[in-house]
Amino acid sequence: MSQVVLVKDIMKNQLCAMKIILKELLEEPQFAFSMKREILIHMNLNHKNVVKLYETFEDDTFLYLVLEYCNQGTLSSQKAMFVENNIFDCFHQILDGIDYLHNNNIIHRDIQPDNILIDNGVYKICDFGSAIQLNFDQLYTSEKLGSIGYVAPEMLSDQDYDHKVDVWSLGVVIYELLHQQKPQQEVQVNERLNEDLQILLYAMLTKPFQQRPSCKQVYLCKWFKKMMKQLKLFNKYEHEQLKTKHLNKQIQIKTLQNWQAMLQIMFSCFDLKQAAVSQTSSLTQSDSTTAPMIPNSIQNSTDSLHDSIPIVESPANPQM
């Protein structure tokens, strides 16, 4: 559906990953809908364990998403052997990213090793093509998505599900990194692994999701607290969780009216044809100081979908 190329923001002298999508594909309503939802959700996110979407723009043929570049590829491409001592670093970083999403009422719905990128040892969640932002009074949803082997059982059945589908998927990812295979139906006791870590993993892989821990509860479990203390990180994480409450408010500020106004400003500043990159070239110029916006091609093709995007509320006086 897309191609990702390495580009350089000449103004900032910064490498970026540019996702290029053929606009013809947006004629398919379902693809246009998920593309628009991906951008709407991703453009508002700001956390060190989530890949940043710097900006979006388009020309006649392509839609471009300029993303934070992660220089170590995906978690699935990592050859490192994970054991109890080094899994915590990966585990808590991905958990921090997921917890940030959940604090903002977003469910990623496709947590798996291909969707975790690594940049200088920092793990970052990417690919918001399956993500959903629930309304603030909405707890459950029912759309079926995700990747085989990582999908929570409640998503495969007919029942509604909530943010705990991401906790299940993370449980599978961590289990797989430690065992080089996915969890089996029966509980397997692993002599090499700390008992408290095994208890945590099986709790994350509890089938009835009402009994499965949330991200917040994972932080509070015995193994996590012990590892946090060992690394003298406990206070830091309490502090970071307080900060995410403020982000909750920030994420609601932007409105569709804002985007339309900003689009006009952006398009009057850009010669989009000049900004288009050739897929054979690895360098292009982009002004990453501009906030990401919803491209016209998606705006027009999915106008009827506005109501179903629960990401924003309209402030009386939108701030530019």
Ligand SMILES: Nc1ncnc2c1ncn2[C@@H]1O[C@H](COP(=O)(O)OP(=O)(O)OP(=O)(O)O)[C@@H](O)[C@H]1O
């Ligand atoms: N921000 C990034 N930094 C570095 N590499 C990236 C970045 N985004 C993507 N890539 C690389 O490009 C590859 C393709 O990315 P893409 O998002 O198209 O993944 P995909 O799983 O093939 O796509 P999709 O699931 O959306 O069809 C990834 O596997 C990864 O190696």
